[in-house]
Amino acid sequence: MVSIAGVCLFGGLPAKATARLQTWEFDTGQNRFMFTTDSSVQPQVSLLPHPKRLVIDLPGIVTDEAVGNQFIGGAVTAVRVMQADARTTRMVLELDPSYSLDPHQVKVWGMTSHQWVVQLPSAIQTAAPKASPPPPSSPSRSSAADPASALPPLLSRNQVTHAPVSRSATVVQGVQVTQEGFFVPMQGAAPQIQVYRTRNEQQVRQLVIDLLDAAIPQGLSPQSLPQGRYGIHHWAVTQFSTNPPAVRLILNLDAASPDWQVSLVSGGIWLTPVGMPASQIATAPTTVVLPMFNSAQTQPAQAAPPPAAIAASPAPQQPAPTQPSRDRIVVMLDPGHGGADPGAVGIGGLREKDVVLAVSHHTANALRAQGIAVQMTRQSDQTLDLQPRVDMAESANATIFVSIHANAISMQRPEVNGLETYYFSDAGHRLASVLHRRVLGTVPMNDRGVKQARFFVLRRTSMPAALIEIGFVTGATDAPKLRDPQWQAQMGQAIAQGILDYIQSGR
Numbered sequence: 001m002v003s004i005a006g007v008c009l010f011g012g013l014p015a016k017a018t019a020r021l022q023t024w025e026f027d028t029g030q031n032r033f034m035f036t037t038d039s040s041v042q043p044q045v046s047l048l049p050h051p052k053r054l055v056i057d058l059p060g061i062v063t064d065e066a067v068g069n070q071f072i073g074g075a076v077t078a079v080r081v082m083q084a085d086a087r088t089t090r091m092v093l094e095l096d097p098s099y100s101l102d103p104h105q106v107k108v109w110g111m112t113s114h115q116w117v118v119q120l121p122s123a124i125q126t127a128a129p130k131a132s133p134p135p136p137s138s139p140s141r142s143s144a145a146d147p148a149s150a151l152p153p154l155l156s157r158n159q160v161t162h163a164p165v166s167r168s169a170t171v172v173q174g175v176q177v178t179q180e181g182f183f184v185p186m187q188g189a190a191p192q193i194q195v196y197r198t199r200n201e202q203q204v205r206q207l208v209i210d211l212l213d214a215a216i217p218q219g220l221s222p223q224s225l226p227q228g229r230y231g232i233h234h235w236a237v238t239q240f241s242t243n244p245p246a247v248r249l250i251l252n253l254d255a256a257s258p259d260w261q262v263s264l265v266s267g268g269i270w271l272t273p274v275g276m277p278a279s280q281i282a283t284a285p286t287t288v289v290l291p292m293f294n295s296a297q298t299q300p301a302q303a304a305p306p307p308a309a310i311a312a313s314p315a316p317q318q319p320a321p322t323q324p325s326r327d328r329i330v331v332m333l334d335p336g337h338g339g340a341d342p343g344a345v346g347i348g349g350l351r352e353k354d355v356v357l358a359v360s361h362h363t364a365n366a367l368r369a370q371g372i373a374v375q376m377t378r379q380s381d382q383t384l385d386l387q388p389r390v391d392m393a394e395s396a397n398a399t400i401f402v403s404i405h406a407n408a409i410s411m412q413r414p415e416v417n418g419l420e421t422y423y424f425s426d427a428g429h430r431l432a433s434v435l436h437r438r439v440l441g442t443v444p445m446n447d448r449g450v451k452q453a454r455f456f457v458l459r460r461t462s463m464p465a466a467l468i469e470i471g472f473v474t475g476a477t478d479a480p481k482l483r484d485p486q487w488q489a490q491m492g493q494a495i496a497q498g499i500l501d502y503i504q505s506g507r
């Protein structure tokens with residue numbers, strides 16, 4: 001067993017903390033969208049209806065300037081690029097309503113880990129009337145046919161198979177993408193490992209790694225495994241409840257993938273490509289099944305009045321009982337992300353969307369206990385775009401808007417931890433400062449400051465607005481706190497107290 005040798009592999013990390021979107025373009029002739037970033041990225045793509053649009057999120061990527069609507073032509077009528085939160089760039093391709101896009105025909109591939117192509121089907125078809133019913137059994141459609149279930153993000157062909165295990169000497173935490181390849185972090189004793197090279201029934205080359213007396217955490221999900229990176233288009237992680245228990249990792253290698261070296265080091269296993277740097281491995285085109293959501297799940301109830309109500313009353317909808325008066329304080333809380341959009345995913349698969357929802361509920365409860373009216377842009381694990389969040393704050397005539405997020409940076413930067421609070425307008429600046437000061441005074445954590453940023457929800461809301469990043473899901477110090485329900489309650493109450501401070505100091 002090599003103990004320290006693995007550590008030096010961390011040496012070649014870029015010094016800059018943020019990666020940027022460099023270029024994007026839609027090629028009308030080829031019907032493809034291409035973009036480059038100045039660092040590795042794993043895009044997450046989903047297809048949303050009403051209006052029909054393709055949403056591409058770039059976790060860990062910032063964009064300096066939000067580019068406005070741009071006319072594109074053809075299937076894509078406009079491309080919008082925005083900063084969705086502190087570390088995520090969102091690109092939205094508005095699709096022509098007459099363009100019927102089969103989610104099974106969208107291909108996404110990386111030319112390198114920072115140059116990506118989203119290929120739409122080349123022929124523009126108009127939506128055909130449903131002349132014949134679909135075939136009774138169409139196995140490839142099974143995942144798209146059930147939008148109610150939580151669908152894996154794009155490219156996720158990974159599998160995780162859990163099985164009951166009483167105890168094990170080693171816990172395999174997951175798989176991380178690094179500059180050099182992959183790292184499989186482990187806790188506990190170093191396991192015995194056996195490595196095989198084989199092919200499956202389709203003659204796809206496979207690397208099989210068996211870890212003896214090892215287990216995976218219950219929360220390990222296919223989405224938390226690398227998605228189509230470095231020529232590995234499929235990861236399978238299987239728990240066996242043998243005695244002792246065992247974990248099997250299977251990597252399916254693309255044609256372009258070289259062989260991989262497996263090195264057991266202190267704290268985990270390195271997987272490094274043989275004969276070429278990981279960044280040079282091209283990724284083969286992958287046909288993807290896009291997560292699709294119907295309007296019932298993506299639209300908040302108040303954003304879509306029932307058709308009957310429209311027909312009955314020619315006047316604009318005014319939900320009279322809850323209409324706020326000017327004097328009444330209404331706090332709009334905005335838990336970031338949700339549903340198909342997990343937000344940042346950090347150590348041990350910790351998901352931003354889960355943490356911020358729990359914290360937001362604590363904040364809402366604490367404020368309501370003080371007699372403050374609170375509304376939330378989402379109350380459950382629901383997919384929600386940025387514009388509807390702004391619309392809800394405006395139609396509720398909210399007094400203030402507070403968006404709650406968790407931060408992330410590369411998995412190789414566990415030393416980055418702390419609280420950041422953002423504003424855009426002057427009015428937001430005071431809210432952000434008061435909030436930030438109260439949270440830091442209540443919940444001990446590293447202070448990364450109050451900063452101005454052009455986030456969509458901060459720019460588009462008319463009331464004082466702040467966006468708080470309550471810690472790093474990738475941070476060694478922050479991640480264990482973020483997943484702790486007691487800490488979540490403490491943070492939620494601290495945010496509520498910060499909001500009260502602001503209200504009481506005469507907004």
Ligand SMILES: [Zn+2]
Nearest residue numbers: 085336343405
């Ligand atoms: Zn976020």
